[in-house]
Amino acid sequence: MSEANNSLEQILPQLKCHFTWNLFKEKDIPEDLEERVCEQIESLNPEFKGTMYNLLAYIKHLDGRNEEALECLQQAEESIQQEHSDQAEVRNLVTWGNYAWVYYHLGRLPEAQAYVDKVKQACEKFSNPLSLDCPELDSEEGWTWLNCGERQNERARVCFEKALEKKPNNPEFSSGLAIAKYYLDGKPRKQISDSVLKKAIELNPDNQYIRVLQALKLQKMNEEAKGERMVKEAVEKAPHQNDVLRIAVKFYKNKGDLDKAIELVQRMLESTPNNCYLYHQIACCYWAKVKQVQNEESDADMKREKMDELRKHAKEYLNKAIEKGLSPLYEYSELTELLEIEEYDQIASSKELPARERQHSQHDRDSLGQTAGTTVQCDLEGLPVSQTSAEKQKVNGQQENTSENQIPPNAPNYWYQQGLIHKMNGELLQAAECFEKELGRLLRNSPSGISHFFLPAPEL
Structure with missing residues (x-):
C-alpha cells in the first residue's frame, strides 16, 4: 500500500484539475462562492453545468465534505456526457483528475489509482502520458478562474487566449475571453476594445450575458439608450437567468431607475430566496431612493412621510439580509449612514440618557452628515439597531x-x-x-x- 501511495503522490500533481491549479491561496475561499456556484448551476445553460459541478466538488473538498464532493463529480461527469458527448473523454479529464484527488484524500487508493489510469488511457491516445495540452482544457481552467473572484480574471484571460490560438473562432472560448477582459476593463492598460465584445456576440447570438455586458459598456460610453434596448431584450430572452439579471440590475442602478432594479432583484430572489446579498441589494436601492426623494422639490411633510416609508423598507431588507447570514464584514456602504442616523435619532429622544449625551447627539448627527456616503469596509454600526x-x-x-x-x-x-x-x-x-x-x-x-x-x- 505504501508503494501505491508513493506512486500516487508523484502522479497526482501532474494532473490538470482543480487540485493542481492553486485556485485559492491558503484556502481563502470567497465567502459566498458556494452559494453563487449553486445558483449558477440552476440558472446557467446546460453546457456549463459540468464546469460548475467540478468547481463545487472542489469547494466541498476544501470544507472537508469529500463524500458530497464525489456526488458533485458524478453529476459533472453525467452532465459532460450529456452535453458534450462528442468531446466527453477530453472534457472529463478534469473530472477524473478531481476524482483521483478526492479518493486519495479519503484514503481509498485503489479508486484513486483507477481514475489516474483513466486519465492515462485518454491522454495516451494523443501521445501524452498524463497531461493533454488542448484548448478545451484551457477553456475549462479559464471558466474556473472566472468564477473564483475578480483577482483571478487575468489568469482566466491567459487561459482563453491560449485556447483561441488553436481555435480562433470558437464561440465558447470567445465568450470567456470577452468576459475576462470586460472585468479587467478598469485596470490601467487593460481597456477592452469594443470589438472583443462584438465578436463574442456574433459568435454567441444566444448568450444574453455577453449582451448585458455590452450594454454596460455602451452606458459608460454615453450610449445609454442603445444599451437599455439590449438589456430589455436580454432580460426578455433570459427572464430567470440570474447572472444576466444581476448585470441588468447594475445597469438600472447606474441609470437611476431604482424601481426597475428592485423588481429584477426580487425576481432573482424567486429562485434563491435565502441569498443574503440580494436582500442587501434591495436595501441599498431603497436607501438610494431616500436620497432621490431628499433632493426633490415637493411638500416637506409629504417628502418626510415618503422618506420614512423608504427608510422602513431599507431597514426591513437589511434585517432580512442579516437574518439570512450577511456577515458584518461585508461592505454596508451607504446603509451605514441610514442606521447611524436612526440610532442618533433614538438617542436624542431617549429619556433614559443623561442630559450631556442628549446635548451631543445633534452635534454627532451634524458630523455624520459631513461624512455621509463614505464606503465602510468593516463597520460595526452597519448592523440593525432599532x-x-x-x-x-x-x-x-x-x-x-x-x-x-x-x-x-x-x-x-x-x-x-x-x-x-x-x-x-x-x-x-x-x-x-x-x-x-x-x-x-x-x-x-x-x-x-x-x-x-x-x-x-x-x-x-
Missing part, C-alpha cells in the same frame, strides 16, 4: 445572565448589542469595551488574515 422594547429587554436579560465565556451561540453579534445597550444608557466606557470585543471577534474570523496585524498571539 429594537422594540421587548427585544431590548431580551438583550438586556442576556447581558445580565451571560458571562464573557458563555456567549449565546445564536447571537453572533452579542458584544455589539451589549455595546449599544451601554451606549444608550450613557455607559460609554463599558460600551467601548464591548465594541472592542466585537471588533476582536470580527478580526479573528476575517478571511483576509488581518487579525495577524492587530491581535496578540494568545488571542490568535
Whole structure:
C-alpha cells in the first residue's frame, strides 16, 4: 500500500484539475462562492453545468465534505456526457483528475489509482502520458478562474487566449475571453476594445450575458439608450437567468431607475430566496431612493412621510439580509449612514440618557452628515439597531445572565448589542469595551488574515 501511495503522490500533481491549479491561496475561499456556484448551476445553460459541478466538488473538498464532493463529480461527469458527448473523454479529464484527488484524500487508493489510469488511457491516445495540452482544457481552467473572484480574471484571460490560438473562432472560448477582459476593463492598460465584445456576440447570438455586458459598456460610453434596448431584450430572452439579471440590475442602478432594479432583484430572489446579498441589494436601492426623494422639490411633510416609508423598507431588507447570514464584514456602504442616523435619532429622544449625551447627539448627527456616503469596509454600526422594547429587554436579560465565556451561540453579534445597550444608557466606557470585543471577534474570523496585524498571539 505504501508503494501505491508513493506512486500516487508523484502522479497526482501532474494532473490538470482543480487540485493542481492553486485556485485559492491558503484556502481563502470567497465567502459566498458556494452559494453563487449553486445558483449558477440552476440558472446557467446546460453546457456549463459540468464546469460548475467540478468547481463545487472542489469547494466541498476544501470544507472537508469529500463524500458530497464525489456526488458533485458524478453529476459533472453525467452532465459532460450529456452535453458534450462528442468531446466527453477530453472534457472529463478534469473530472477524473478531481476524482483521483478526492479518493486519495479519503484514503481509498485503489479508486484513486483507477481514475489516474483513466486519465492515462485518454491522454495516451494523443501521445501524452498524463497531461493533454488542448484548448478545451484551457477553456475549462479559464471558466474556473472566472468564477473564483475578480483577482483571478487575468489568469482566466491567459487561459482563453491560449485556447483561441488553436481555435480562433470558437464561440465558447470567445465568450470567456470577452468576459475576462470586460472585468479587467478598469485596470490601467487593460481597456477592452469594443470589438472583443462584438465578436463574442456574433459568435454567441444566444448568450444574453455577453449582451448585458455590452450594454454596460455602451452606458459608460454615453450610449445609454442603445444599451437599455439590449438589456430589455436580454432580460426578455433570459427572464430567470440570474447572472444576466444581476448585470441588468447594475445597469438600472447606474441609470437611476431604482424601481426597475428592485423588481429584477426580487425576481432573482424567486429562485434563491435565502441569498443574503440580494436582500442587501434591495436595501441599498431603497436607501438610494431616500436620497432621490431628499433632493426633490415637493411638500416637506409629504417628502418626510415618503422618506420614512423608504427608510422602513431599507431597514426591513437589511434585517432580512442579516437574518439570512450577511456577515458584518461585508461592505454596508451607504446603509451605514441610514442606521447611524436612526440610532442618533433614538438617542436624542431617549429619556433614559443623561442630559450631556442628549446635548451631543445633534452635534454627532451634524458630523455624520459631513461624512455621509463614505464606503465602510468593516463597520460595526452597519448592523440593525432599532429594537422594540421587548427585544431590548431580551438583550438586556442576556447581558445580565451571560458571562464573557458563555456567549449565546445564536447571537453572533452579542458584544455589539451589549455595546449599544451601554451606549444608550450613557455607559460609554463599558460600551467601548464591548465594541472592542466585537471588533476582536470580527478580526479573528476575517478571511483576509488581518487579525495577524492587530491581535496578540494568545488571542490568535
